[in-house]
Amino acid sequence: MGFAGYSGSGKTTLLEKVIPFLTAAGLRIAVIKHAHHDFDIDKPGKDTYRHRQAGASEVLIVSAQRWALMHELKDEPEPSLEDLCAKFSPYDLILAEGYKRADIPKMEVRRVETGSEKLYPTDPGIVAVITDSKDACPLPVLNINAPNEVAAFILSYFSIGKS
Numbered sequence: 001m002g003f004a005g006y007s008g009s010g011k012t013t014l015l016e017k018v019i020p021f022l023t024a025a026g027l028r029i030a031v032i033k034h035a036h037h038d039f040d041i042d043k044p045g046k047d048t049y050r051h052r053q054a055g056a057s058e059v060l061i062v063s064a065q066r067w068a069l070m071h072e073l074k075d076e077p078e079p080s081l082e083d084l085c086a087k088f089s090p091y092d093l094i095l096a097e098g099y100k101r102a103d104i105p106k107m108e109v110r111r112v113e114t115g116s117e118k119l120y121p122t123d124p125g126i127v128a129v130i131t132d133s134k135d136a137c138p139l140p141v142l143n144i145n146a147p148n149e150v151a152a153f154i155l156s157y158f159s160i161g162k163s
Contacts, residue, residue, distance in 0.1 A: 001154055002096040002106035004126070006116040009109045010144060011097050014130065019095070021151030025161055027092040032084055034098030042070060093158070105157065111144065128153055 003011045015031065022029050042049040048059045052072060059070045081102050085094050096104065100119065108119045110131045120126040120139055128140040130150055142149050155161050 001093065001157070002099050002102055002104050002125070003109055003130075004098070004100040004106045004119055004123075005109035006114060008114050009111050009116065011109045014109055014144060014147060014150065015095060015097055017147035018150045018154070021148050022093065022154065025151070025155060027160065028090075030088045030091040030094045032081070032094060032096050032099075034081075034096070036098070041068065092160070093154070107142070107150070107153075109144065127157060
């Protein structure tokens with residue numbers, strides 16, 4: 001399920017509040033976040049950063065608590081959402097933040113104060129709108145301040161938890 005919306009709409013904050021409801025329902029959740037800017041999770045001077053700077057295409061860092069794989073794209077194209085999802089371990093549900101143009105079911109996240117244009121009129125992949133607006137909408141409208149409602153919609157959409 002995708003969470004699409006313009007910057008400042010509250011996608012990250014909403015996901016942060018929805019995920020606990022989904023995990024409480026017994027689901028294993030993975031999240032993939034699309035960034036429209038250059039980013040680095042590494043720090044200059046650290047061993048892994050130095051390995052990448054020396055030319056390593058991939059660097060895997062491991063501890064007793066977690067592991068992370070960094071892959072330098074260099075001249076490769078950005079991988080598709082499908083290719084990236086295939087890299088995950090088995091999960092019950094993958095939530096994608098961003099990916100406005102991906103051909104997946106998405107929920108539009110929109111706050112009135114941002115004044116951004118609506119995505120749902122031109123995107124048939126939008127299955128619901130999560131907002132603080134009272135405007136009429138032909139799709140299901142969920143309260144952006146009610147993450148339990150958003151989680152319930154997701155569970156219902158994918159028929160999860162129904163016998």
